Amino acid sequence: xxxxxxxxxxxxxxxxxxxxxxxxxxxxxxxxxxxxxxxxxxxxxxxxxxxxxxxxxxxxxxxxxxxxxxxxxxxxxxxxxxxxxxxxxxxxxxxxxxxxxxxxxxxxxxxxxxxxxxxxxxxxxxxxxxxxxxxxxxxxxxxxxxxxxxxxxxxxxxxxxxxxxxxxxxxxxxxxxxxxxxxxxxxxxxxxxxxxxxxxxxxxxxxxxxxxxxxxxxxxxxxxxxxxxxxxxxxxxxxxxxxxxxxxxxxxxxxxxxxxxxxxxxxxxxxxxxxxxxxxxxxxxxxxxxxxxxxxxxxxxx
Numbered sequence: 069x070x071x072x073x074x075x076x077x078x079x080x081x082x083x084x085x086x087x088x089x090x091x092x093x094x095x096x097x098x099x100x101x102x103x104x105x106x107x108x109x110x111x112x113x114x115x116x117x118x119x120x121x122x123x124x125x126x127x128x129x130x131x132x133x134x135x136x137x138x139x140x141x142x143x144x145x146x147x148x149x150x151x152x153x154x155x156x157x158x159x160x161x162x163x164x165x166x167x168x169x170x171x172x173x174x175x176x177x178x179x180x181x182x183x184x185x186x187x188x189x190x191x192x193x194x195x196x197x198x199x200x201x202x203x204x205x206x207x208x209x210x211x212x213x214x215x216x217x218x219x220x221x222x223x224x225x226x227x228x229x230x231x232x233x234x235x236x237x238x239x240x241x242x243x244x245x246x247x248x249x250x251x252x253x254x255x256x257x258x259x260x261x262x263x264x265x266x267x268x269x270x271x272x273x274x275x276x277x278x279x280x281x282x283x284x285x286x287x288x289x290x291x292x293x294x295x296x297x298x299x300x301x302x303x304x305x306x307x308x309x310x311x312x313x314x315x316x317x318x319x320x321x322x323x324x325x326x327x328x329x330x331x332x333x334x335x336x337x338x339x340x341x342x343x344x345x346x347x348x349x350x351x352x353x354x355x356x357x358x359x360x361x362x363x364x365x366x367x368x369x370x
Contacts, residue, residue, distance in 0.1 A: 082259075130255065130298045131301075148235070198243075
């Protein structure tokens with residue numbers, strides 16, 4: 069998390085802070101009740117409405133920023149899967165020695181990327197997986213450069229080099245996206261405005277000497293939930309909402325299947341479709357024979 073806390077712990081801390089603010093503001097309003105008048109209450113109502121509008125604006129703004137970054141990370145993972153798969157397929161066009169080496173390196177690269185995604189917030193695991201990815205990238209590029217230096221710069225090799233460049237570019241975008249978060253200043257501003265809005269609500273209740281425990285508590289909890297989910301979306305390596313690794317795992321399965329030479333079995337058609345297909349083939353063959361016979365008779369008559 070951006071505040072260095074677990075989501076559940078952060079949620080309860082925020083709720084506790086909001087409840088304390090509500091109680092203190094209510095008591096302060098009750099203390100000032102004897103000195104207030106209708107003009108003061110109307111002024112507080114205007115300020116309360118303005119703060120609630122500002123709070124709604126900041127909540128929507130922060131949530132939209134966190135969601136857009138989360139979707140961008142998901143898109144980059146899919147792009148990385150696509151370019152790695154394309155590189156592997158293009159490597160199949162290379163000579164046997166290069167094909168075997170590059171295919172093995174690409175499978176190792178996928179494994180390293182999966183380990184990077186599973187590392188979570190562990191700095192040591194992240195650094196190890198990132199270093200492994202960079203090492204395999206260098207090996208792939210050196211292998212392609214050596215093949216080109218030896219005069220093997222075929223059209224297939226050019227395609228592989230282009231795909232490798234795409235792999236590096238997407239990987240760098242992913243690394244940059246991992247460090248791109250909602251600015252801490254904006255998050256802190258949201259927290260301060262939420263405290264101010266809740267404080268004005270409780271203060272106005274104190275002036276009227278009316279407690280609204282249920283409604284104000286529910287409102288505070290809802291704001292705390294949105295606040296926590298916003299931070300959770302902004303941190304894809306921790307919390308409940310994470311960027312999935314399913315697409316990368318499917319790519320790993322596909323690469324292992326292709327390297328072992330096992331193709332996916334084709335689905336068997338239903339019996340009725342097979343009978344209909346055989347009948348159509350038989351009709352086409354009969355028509356072809358009839359047309360050939362008619363052509364031969366015409367030639368004989370001529």
